[in-house]
Amino acid sequence: MNMKKMIAAVAALLAANAAFAAEGQLIDGVYGEAATASKIRMARVGVTKDWNPNWSWFDSGNTHLTGYWDASAGYWQGRQYNNVPGDKQHIVDIGFTPVFRFENKSKLGFYAEIGIGAHLMSETYNNNDDRLSTAFQFGDHIGIGYVFNKNWEVAVKMQHFSNGSIKKPNSGVDYGVVKLAYRF
Template sequence: MFFKKNLLTLAAAVTALMAASSSFAADDKLIDSVYGEYAKGVKIQMVRAGVTSNWDKAWFVSNGTQLSGYWDASIGGWDGKSYKNVPGQHQKLWDLGFTPVFRFENTSKRGFYAEAGIGVHMLSKLYNNDDDRLSTHFQFGDHAGIGYVFDNNWEVSAKIQHFSNGGYKKPNSGVNYGVVKVAYHF
């Protein structure tokens, strides 16, 4: 039920952001794309929606490729399937995130790319699912992924994401996700 409800909320948020895309189409736009993600880990799943803003910078431009990047702001819902290590007990929490992301891509910003980022996340509750625990609301979220941007401005990608507080407070077993992303660029 949680997943279906959050998937509908995610779809509504992405649809609303896409409907408002005309206001972001000006040259001085703040938001460059909207996205939705589905992620799955060990006895946990997540749905997330977000917006990005390109840095409009390029480094190491050579042979039609470049290193660039963007800011990523997101909100996600987590659904743990084994709260306090009790199978069938759910833990639901929210995650607000902000991440700078570096992307190695074609200078046209189309086609295949590889990216990596590390950002900050605030969880609504302390995570305690299966044998994994996070002892702080504040978490770092790092990811690495690959994807493809189509000529019609749609993007698909897959990435691995890890959440941890960096070890500054125990327990900190971390949480890992496999993530699928669909985005639309204005």
């Protein structure tokens, strides 16, 4: 799957959201992310759907714990494939993650979140002396962000990919991520 196909998939999801708007939104937001790690870069787009708005834990005055579903498509570019400087590896990653978010009840201001989900990669990762021996990976993240108004938010996250020792080698990949999101 190339970048044009990923953009087309996101456009189709946005169109589906508009079609279902009369019965409630299919998605609540869209986002783009840029990430970097040692000798690898990633770009990702995704859609989110809030959990039931009447559901929350740890309500304490102005804050609570709630969450959302996250579906994403990412493009990885390794810059040292098979540990050869300059050789590139191109991977497409499709993911689905439930995310817990501790936020203000107004949904404005700072928040913290944590999630762990499933990812399927187009091929196994082998870059910069790191290898992931399966196409199935767990992707967990922890992040902080800021919601400016009801529509825009930014975040920074640390994300780790690993197959949970399903198969060796499993050195894992850690990314620093910047996110820009728009909520409907």
